[in-house]
Structure formats: structure tokens, C-alpha cells
Amino acid sequence: MTDSTVAGHSALPDQNALRLGVALLCLGGFCALALKQFWGIFAPDLSALYMAGHLFASGQYDLIYAAPDTFFGGPPDEWLPLLSGIGLEGREVLPYVYPPLWAAVVAPITEAVGPWAFFKAATVLEVATLVGCVFLSWRICRKFAVPLWMWLLISTVLMASSVIMFSALMHLQPQIIVLGLTMLAFERYSSGKHATAGAVLGLAAMLKLAPAGLALIFLLDRNWRALGVFTAVCAVLTGLNFAIAGPTLIQDFFDSMAHASAGLFILAAAFSVEILVYGAASAIDLVPPLDMDARNLLIGDSTMLVQLTTKALLLVSLGWAVVRTHRLPESHQLATRLMLFSLLINLFGPLNWVHYYLPQLFLMPALIGFLPKPRGAALLIVIGVLTSWALTVQLRQFFAGDFPFAAIGGATMFGLFLAVLIAARPPAKAA
Numbered sequence: 001m002t003d004s005t006v007a008g009h010s011a012l013p014d015q016n017a018l019r020l021g022v023a024l025l026c027l028g029g030f031c032a033l034a035l036k037q038f039w040g041i042f043a044p045d046l047s048a049l050y051m052a053g054h055l056f057a058s059g060q061y062d063l064i065y066a067a068p069d070t071f072f073g074g075p076p077d078e079w080l081p082l083l084s085g086i087g088l089e090g091r092e093v094l095p096y097v098y099p100p101l102w103a104a105v106v107a108p109i110t111e112a113v114g115p116w117a118f119f120k121a122a123t124v125l126e127v128a129t130l131v132g133c134v135f136l137s138w139r140i141c142r143k144f145a146v147p148l149w150m151w152l153l154i155s156t157v158l159m160a161s162s163v164i165m166f167s168a169l170m171h172l173q174p175q176i177i178v179l180g181l182t183m184l185a186f187e188r189y190s191s192g193k194h195a196t197a198g199a200v201l202g203l204a205a206m207l208k209l210a211p212a213g214l215a216l217i218f219l220l221d222r223n224w225r226a227l228g229v230f231t232a233v234c235a236v237l238t239g240l241n242f243a244i245a246g247p248t249l250i251q252d253f254f255d256s257m258a259h260a261s262a263g264l265f266i267l268a269a270a271f272s273v274e275i276l277v278y279g280a281a282s283a284i285d286l287v288p289p290l291d292m293d294a295r296n297l298l299i300g301d302s303t304m305l306v307q308l309t310t311k312a313l314l315l316v317s318l319g320w321a322v323v324r325t326h327r328l329p330e331s332h333q334l335a336t337r338l339m340l341f342s343l344l345i346n347l348f349g350p351l352n353w354v355h356y357y358l359p360q361l362f363l364m365p366a367l368i369g370f371l372p373k374p375r376g377a378a379l380l381i382v383i384g385v386l387t388s389w390a391l392t393v394q395l396r397q398f399f400a401g402d403f404p405f406a407a408i409g410g411a412t413m414f415g416l417f418l419a420v421l422i423a424a425r426p427p428a429k430a431a
Contacts (some may be wrong), residue, residue, distance in 0.1 A: 001243030004260070009013075010300045016147070016149065016348055018243050019116045019147075019149040019150075020148060020152075022149070022153075023148075023149040023150070023152035023153045024152065026152070026156045027131065027134065027155070029155045030156050030159055031056055031127050031131060033160075034127050034130075034169060035123060035124070035127055036170070037169075038123050038169050038170070039120060039123055040116065040119070040120060041094075041119065041123075041170070041172075042088075042091055042119070043119050043122070043170070043171050043172035043287040044092050044093065044094045044171055045094055045171035045172065045173050045174065046118075046119060046122055046171065046172040046173070046174065046221050046329060047088060047091065047092075047093040047094065047096070047115060048094045048095060048096045048098075049096065049098065049102060049103070049106055049121075049174055050086075050091060050106065050110055050118050050119075051079060051082075051083075051086075051088075051093055051096065051116045052064050052096040052098070052102065052103035052106070052140065053102075053103050053104075053107045053109060053110040054082075054086055054107075054110040055082075055103070056100075056104055056106075056107040057107035057108065057110055057111050061245075061246075061248075061249055063076075063078050063079065064103055064249065064252065065095070065096060065249075065252040065253060065255065065256040066078040066079060066095065066098055067095035067237060067256060067260075070094070070298055071095060071259050071260045071262075072094070072095075072260075072265070072296075074092050074093075074094070075091075075092065075093040075094070075095075076079075076095055077375075079093060079139055079208075081303055086110075086114065086115055087114055087115055087116065087371075088115055089420075091219055095256070096119070096256070097257065097260050098208065098246070098251055098253075099206060099207065099208075099209075099241055100245035100249045100250065100253055101206065101207075101237065101240060101241045101244065101245065102174070102207060102250075103245075104244045104245065108156065116186035117212060119172060121412075122172045123172060125177070126168075126169070126172060126173075126176040126177070127169075127178050127416040129177060129179070129180040130159065130165075130176060132180060132183075132184075133179060133180055133183045133358075133362050134151070134152060134155045134156075134159075134312070134362065134363075135233040136180075136183040136186075136187040137151075137155075137167075137183055137187075137362040137365075137366075138151045138152075138365075139187045139190065139191070139365055140183070140186050140187050140190050140334065140335050140338065140363075140367040141335045141363070141365075141369070141370075142190075143330075143331035143332075144331050144332055144335075144366075144369045144370065145365065145366055145369050146232075146365060146368050146383065148370055150365075150368075151365045154368075155362065155365055156363075157328075157384070158364060158365075158384055159361070161384065161389065161390065162361055162384070162388060163351060163354060163387055163388060163389040163392050164354050164355060164357050164358060164360075164361050164387055165270055165358070165361060167342060167353070167354045167355045168355035168358060171355070173355050174207070175208065175353075175355050175358065176358070177207070178204050178207050178208045178210075179359060179362075181200055181201070181203055181204035182201065182204045182211050182342075183359070183362065184200050184358065185197045185198075185200035185201035185204060185211075185214075186201075186214075186217075186334065188200060188340055189208060189217075189334065190334055191389045192230075192417055194218075194223055194225045194226040195225055195226065195229045197218075197226050197229075198215075198218065198225070198226035198227060198228065198229030198230035198231075198232075198233065199229050199230070199233050201214060201215060201226075202229070202230045202231070202232070202233025202237065203237070205230075205234055205421060206233070206234060206238070206241070209257075210345050210349060210356070213341065213345045214235070214338065214341055214342060214345070215227060215230050215340065215345075216341060217287060217297075217334070217337050217341065218230060220322065220325075220326075220337070222286075235374055239254065243330055244326050253254040253418050257350070260350075260351060261350030261351055263298055263299055264278060264298070264299040265296075265297075265298050265299075266290075266294075266297040266298075266299065266402055266403055267295065267296050267297065267402040267406065268280075268353045268392070268402040268405035268406060268408050268409075269353055269355075269405075270351075270352045270353055270354065270406055270409075271347070271352055271354055271406060271409035271410040271412075271413050272345070272346075272347055272348070272349075272352035272406070272410050273310055273313055273314075273347045273348055273410060274306065274307075274310045274348075274352075275352075275403070275406045275407065275410050276407060276410045276411060276414065277306050277309050277310050277313070278290075278299070278306050279403060279407055281303070281305065281306055281309075284303065286303075286305060287303050287305070287306060290328070291401065292399070292400075292401045292403055292404070293400045293401040294401050294402065294403070295400075295401055295402045296402065297401075297402060297403070310348065313348075314344065314348040317344055317348075317417065317421075318344055321337070321340045321341065321344065321419060321421055321424075324421055324424045324425070325337050325340065325424055328424055330427075332424075335363065335366055335370070336370070336384070336420060336424050338359070338363065339359070339360065339363050339366070340420060340421060340424075341375045342356075342359040342360065342361060343413060343414075343416065343417045344417070346413070347410070347413055347414055347417065352410075354409060357387075357413060360413065360416065361387075364380055364383060364384070365380070367379050367380045367383075367420075368380060370420070370423065379416075379419055380422075383412060383415075383416055386408060387409070387412060392405065395408070
């Protein structure tokens with residue numbers, strides 16, 4: 001072996017180490033900017049959790065799930081006299097919509113610290129969780145993904161530019177913690193730690209119900225160990241909810257969920273298929289016309305036609321996704337199902353806030369590798385641009401109302417679902 005060959009072989013690890021170092025510096029820069037920008041902010045969504053913990057700690061259980069008539073109309077009237085006592089007078093403290101167990105866990109914290117210290121601690125925790133999700137998502141896709149340094153760079157650009165990320169951090173969304181648990185669950189699943197995966201996903205599902213739908217992956221794999229542990233953890237935590245909160249508070253939680261998801265709420269930060277269906281039906285006069293200049297538009301009844309069409313699309317999409325992913329190679333199957341099923345949960349769920357699409361944001365670098373590189377890169381760029389906060393700011397100059405933003409967001413995410421679904425095919429058999 002010549003000296004030049006030896007030198008060439010020794011230079012490659014150094015080059016990769018340099019690339020990884022640069023990527024880590026970029027990711028660290030994003031973290032520093034995020035901490036600076038969101039440090040000490042008032043976080044409407046997180047304030048609901050703090051308020052619920054405060055009410056639980058003070059024994060005012062009947063006020064925990066209080067809400068305005070339209071639910072998302074600011075703080076409930078019953079809370080207004082209490083807000084000044086905890087330093088949140090005049091703030092848009094939103095109603096609480098999570099299981100009572102969250103409130104019970106947070107209750108002792110609210111007795112120890114005020115809301116502003118709580119928000120600052122949450123900022124550190126959530127930014128750290130987001131960094132962890134970058135690495136966890138790469139490990140889920142590691143059998144076919146781009147090198148780690150490239151994954152880190154792409155993820156950093158997406159996080160820094162995405163309206164999905166901005167919305168999550170602006171509200172210090174508890175969804176970020178649920179995301180971290182969900183990504184950890186499937187990273188463990190991809191590593192063969194099936195019991196741990198089931199346990200962690202069960203915890204995520206008890207903090208927020210939506211991740212429970214991803215247990216379908218365990219069922220399709222006939223992984224009874226993961227599914228069994230998931231079910232057991234859900235059962236234990238449900239029992240704990242009843243033991244701590246009691247049946248009345250549990251019923252209040254379900255009533256609150258029904259209240260929050262009643263009707264069709266059209267606003268710029270909600271991406272759903274039902275909004276797309278309603279918009280299409282409105283364009284051909286099957287439902288009342290939309291006010292294109294309206295913001296925060298609540299439609300009390302989206303009509304039976306819109307609801308049935310949406311449900312039919314869900315069933316077709318889910319069945320198609322199950323069939324298309326059934327024969328995928330093991331290296332691609334988990335990441336593809338995670339991307340597709342989490343998209344369906346968000347697109348067709350009762351609530352469709354933009355920050356619910358965080359799993360897609362972290363899995364998008366996998367498009368390069370899952371698809372041929374030119375097509376994967378092109379799709380990645382298109383989705384990244386259409387979900388960027390910069391485009392949202394520019395479009396606000398042309399559209400006064402919320403429907404165009406909701407339609408663009410919903411169409412983008414459903415388009416991503418279709419693109420991944422169409423690309424999901426088993427390798428061609430050798431001739």
C-alpha cells in the first residue's frame with residue numbers, strides 16, 4: 001500500500017469528523033438562538049398547564065376544565081379573579097385540555113415556583129428535547145438515511161425556518177415533551193427494545209391521547225410484546241388517573257375534549273383534511289361560502305357531506321398506507337409507517353394545530369435516502385418552503401383571512417403523505 005493510499009484512508013475519518021463538528025456547531029447555534037428568543041416569554045399553551053397545576057394544588061378541581069363558550073377564546077371567566085394572584089393578570093391563559101394526571105404532576109411545582117420561572121425551566125427542557133429528537137429520528141432511519149452530519153445540518157435548517165417549530169416554541173407546547181417520548185419509543189423499537197418501546201409510547205399516550213394511534217405499528221408487526229406492554233402501561237396510568245383525580249375530573253376531561261373539537265375551526269395555525277374538503281365543497285356551492293377575509297373562523301356544523309367525505313378519505317388513506325407498507329424492506333418500513341400514520345392522526349384528528357406536525361419535521365431528512373436523492377431533495381425543499389415562517393409572513397400581505405393559510409398547510413401535509421405513500425414500494429425482484 002502506498003503512502004498516498006494510507007494518507008487518503010486516514011484523511012476520510014478526519015473529514016467526516018470535521019463535517020460532524022460543523023454540523024454540531026450549527027445545531028448548537030440554533031439552540032442558543034432559540035433560548036435567547038424564547039427565554040422569559042409568556043407561553044399561552046404552557047400557562048394552561050401551570051394554571052391547572054395551581055388549581056389542583058389548591059383543591060379547586062371544579063375549575064380545572066373551565067373554558068369559554070368557544071373554548072379557544074382566551075381565559076375562562078372563572079379564572080380571571082385568580083390570575084392576578086399568580087402574576088398572570090391580563091394574559092391570554094388558555095383553557096386546559098390535557099389529562100388530569102398532568103395537573104397532578106405539575107401541582108407541587110406550582111407551589112414551589114411562579115409561572116415565569118416555570119416557563120424558563122420549560123424552555124430549557126423543551127429545547128433540549130428537540131435536540132434529542134434530531135438524534136433519535138436519525139437513529140430510527142439510520143439503515144437508509146444520509147450521514148449523521150448531513151442529517152444534523154438539514155434538521156437545523158428546517159427547525160430554524162419552520163413555522164411548525166416556531167409555533168411549538170412560541171407556545172412552549174407540552175406537545176414537545178410528547179414528541180420526545182414518541183421518538184424515543186420508536187428509536188427503542190428500531191433497536192429491538194420492544195418492551196421499552198411499548199412502555200414509553202404508553203406514557204406518551206397517557207399524556208396526550210394521539211400517540212395511542214401509533215400502536216397500530218406494533219399490531220401490524222404482530223409484536224405482541226410491545227403491544228402488551230403498551231396496553232399495560234396505559235391501563236396502569238389510567239388507573240392512576242382515576243385514583244388521583246377521581247371519576248368526576250376524568251369526565252370533565254372528556255367533556256373538555258369534546259368541547260375543544262366541536263365544529264370546524266379554521267385558522268392559519270390549523271392544517272386538516274376536513275378544512276380542505278369544506279373549502280372544496282364551498283367552491284362548488286355544496287355548503288355555505290367561506291369568508292376569505294375572516295380570521296379565527298368557527299363553523300358550528302361542517303355538514304354531514306363534509307364529515308362523511310373526510311371519514312371516507314381517512315379509511316381509504318389508512319387502508320392504502322397499510323397495504324403499501326406491508327412488503328417494504330425492514331430498513332424502510334418503520335420510518336415510513338411512523339411518517340404516514342402520524343400524518344393521518346394529525347390530518348384527520350379532532351384538533352390539527354400546526355405544531356402537531358413536529359414528527360414530520362424531524363423525519364423529513366429521511367426523504368433523501370427513502371427517495372432517489374434528486375427527487376428526495378426536491379421534495380424536501382418544496383415541503384420546507386411551504387411550511388416556512390418566511391412564506392407565511394409574505395403570504396399575509398396577500399391574504400387577510402385564515403383559510404388560505406390553512407388550505408396551503410393542509411394541502412402540503414396531505415401532499416407529503418401522498419408522495420411518501422406512492423414512493424413506498426418493495427424493491428424490484430431481480431430478473
